Amino acid sequence: MTYFKDLSEYSYAHSEFHRPGTVNIGWLGPNADFNQMELDEGLLDIVWEYTKISVAQFRGLHDCEFCPPHTSNLAERNGEKRLLGAAEIRVFAKSGVIYAAPDLIFHYMSIHKYGPPEPFIAALKNGPRPSSKEYFERLSELGLTWTEKSALKSKPVRFRLVRTKDGLKKEIL
């Protein structure tokens, strides 16, 4: 995944998802140091809630760069499973700042103890939550489309399409 410095201006390739005042959070890369913090279960519950609403869907699945390939995309909390690594989340601060983070931020915080900057933590705690009407009003005001992630029942199957003489065939990886 591409590395962006925390709080740098959001300018990811999905420019259609750029809105003024949007900054990057949690785009960790293998060669970049990041702050760590003690696990805060209450905060992780909040982050988990945000990962339910996907804002910018990627075309493929991104892996955590600190874990073995294909091991970081399935997350579980409170008995609920969710696929991470294919979308971004949005968090709104009272100040008007919009935070754009990969949904893998839940993985980074829960597994690698990533400690995001304080203003982002404050926005998580004090901003409108994805369970509120206000949250969706903010998304609509900004013209951001979103999808609600469905809970995963089992591990996602990875496959590639292979061309055979009978046409395209799914090959399970």
Ligand SMILES: [Zn+2]
């Ligand atoms: Zn990882």
